[in-house]
Amino acid sequence: MSAKLSALFSDSYIDVSQYRDQHFKGNRVDQEKLLKQSCTLYVGNLSFYTTEEQVYELFSKSGDVKRIVIGLDKVKKTACGFCFVEYYTRVDAENAMRFINGTRLDDRIIRTDWDAGFKEGRQYGRGKSGGQVRDEYRQDYDPARGGYGKLTQLQRTSDGPRTF
């Protein structure tokens, strides 16, 4: 009887982003399907010091959390600024995308994105130095994420102390 008026009632906060996990085992069609059904979110831009407890507290505001997996530096096995949050239902995960994504945790704006599902091994950073790739190349100083990016750190030590 009535039109859905999709022109007006978009729900863009729950849309899938452009990012695709390059290490995903399976074809593109499978990946899309999993992303559309997923109850798991990737959470990025965390401080290295943000705890599982804090993540639980914040993400519980959109529903019961089934599991949290804190992302680890592959070498140091310490938190390296991301995690996965899995809900029991898709609806709860959608509400997290609508209302928790883009707000602050530990004073930092965090970013959430759909994830195809946690698999063993995905809790490790994929940067060369063991952390996340983004921390390899960034040039800014972020005290909550180990200071300078890894490449910049190496450059700074090889250049020696600066004198003006």
Add this chain to the structure above:
Amino acid sequence: MSRRRHSDENDGAQPHKRRRTSEPMEIEDRLESLICRVGEKSTSSLESNLEGLAGVLEADLPNYKTKILRILCSVARMLPEKLTVYTTLVGLLNARNYNFGGEFVEAMIRQLKETLKSNLYTEALYLVRFLCDLVNCHVIAAPSMVAMFENFVSVTQEEDVPQVRCDWYVYTVLSSLPWVGKELYEKKDVEMDRLLGQIEVYLKGRQKTHVPMLQVWTAEKPHPQEEYLDCLWAQVQKLKKDRWQERHILRPYIAFDSVLCEALQHNLPPFTPPAHSHDAIYPMPRVVFRMFDYTDAPEGPVMPGSHSVERYVIEENLNCIIKSHWRERKTCAAQLLSYPGKSKIPLNYHIVEVIFGQLFQLPSPPHIDVMYTTLLIELCKLQPGSLPQVLAQATEMMYMRLDTMNTTCIDRFINWFSHHLSNFQFRWSWDDWADCLTVDLDKPKPKFVREVLEKSMRLSYHQRIVDIVPPSFSVLIPAEPIFQYKYGDESSSSLLAYPVTITVGNAIKNRASNEEILTVLRDVPNPNQEEDDDEGEGFNPLKIEVFLQTLLHLAAKSFSHSFSALAKFHEVLKTLSDSDEGKLDVLRVVYDVWRNHPQMISVLVDKMIRTQIVDCSAVANWIFSSNMAHDFTRFYVWEILHSTIRKMNKHVQKIQRELEEAKEKLEKQHHKKRDSGDEEDMEKLSGDEEGQLEEQIERLQEKVESAQSEQKNLFLVIFQRFIMLLTEHLVRCETSGMEFNTSWYKNCIERLQQIFLMHHVTIQQYMGTLENLLFTAELDHHILTVYQQFCALQL
């Protein structure tokens, strides 16, 4: 202009296929877009946009009439905040094409019937209001509208129908009057007076037992929390006294009066409200939330009074905007802030009032709580120079009125405020609230601050909280969330079971199996044991304490560590907690070790229910046990209880769904059998399948019954315990001549109310049992009143 859904890019459809189907789709999308976005982002006036659009649509009518009808009907239903824009459009179309106008009215009536049948009462109301405004646009003749109203009001004469049914019809009539009162009175004042007279009689005779349960504040000052129909009636009375002069609503059709009054009008077909049926779910009554008046906005435009019709229209429109756009916070905030007519009202105050009105709505907010937090943050971003101040003012006002605020609303206030602060570095003028330090710590104000600090700590860490409050507030700072190990230090070496804790600890560290642990635990001395009971099989609470204290101590590092530990030794825990007492002891130990970390208690209790180490009734009994009396008024305890009830409810629903699905499968099988040609073959094959399905259905049926029985038992336990506690308190106060309305009492009785409100849908199923067993006439009237108010919600 048409919006491509981005998923199209990945769908792997054939290119030529896409091209073939997209042309009519593109045009339909274009029409939708044109209609939905009329007047947006245009340099010309709204009126000239409408004129242009009417021309375009008139030209498209021959080919796309059905589509246009559908879009306009949807817009009437789903964009109530833009009501008058679209009634004007329909008016213009009707003036150009009389038949189209007639078909539109017919389609609207069909839609009205459908929405009423489907329990979509809010949308039905928007449709009626749209039809009313069509009277202003000369599409519908006023007398036929009055006739429809007469039919609506005659519902109040029906016998044996729920009050909420009559309420809706009366509300719908009253709530349309701001838009069309003037026109209807001009044409049919005698009939309208009669109508209003009948409504007045109905309103005077209405039951209002439910009102106290729905009020956010119990105090009448400074703003009475009025019942929604009473408030609207007062507003309509005032409007009538002002001779129906209404100046707030945007009415584009006025500019087209010369065109529109030439148009021929249609008569509404006689409309009989559908009869009451048992599966009708009418909207629940509500209370109007007010927290501001004209004295609160210091400068700028004046806030319309509480009984002015402008106030009603503004609140309606803002509520409609939130209903339309709650999923997209940026759009929602932008739409709220671009409210037409905003220069004449203190818009920020209205927005903040409407948002808190929704957040504090009882029984529950229309949308998920966290949406409101994020929406307010978005609004602060868009109006950084003005909105944060209004929000701070609102927070201050709500703090001042905590003494009379409903406990459920205080819960939501705590959650909102702590989450909000965590987005703004916890900056707040805590010193302004130093008055809370001068009263007993269990009074509402210091209690509120303590709970806010506790929640804030969960979102950050202990030292942060110490840093953000002035030193004088240190008494309100939560304890450091550290594990309390009974067997941890030198002094504990004298404890009876100390040696076993060492053995158990080592066993766990050496990856012992569940059986090995159980073997070790046999050595735990049993304080209950009789001298000659060699078996040691009697229930031994010390076993639970020794094992669980040690295990949780080793796993104390994080939630994940603790969950892992519970999973690894699930067998041991199931064995130890096998009895009701065992389950209570498990919970007692968890509390003992983690009493300074309520968040950890919550997640452990949750995990233990889900892994069936404890059951829901055990948690309820534990919460009401004397051990927990000390924490009985703390927020976290009620979060645990409500979470437990929700888990129970979801469990029942899940099995019910499985049963439904199995039944559907069986039905499909039967149909297949009936429809197939080769009966003999089908019978052979499906005989087995059917048998299996039938068995499955039987099993599921049993499962459902057993789950429902568990659910009923859970509510019985909870209500029984409440009744016992409250009765004890009331009797004690009466005999000793003490005032019964202490902070503890207010908290307890409102927590009882909260159980009813938060789980009203489930509890409705068990009303019979509750009334017969628990809420009988012998009960103290203070307690019975809560039950009666609850029953009044759906009368």
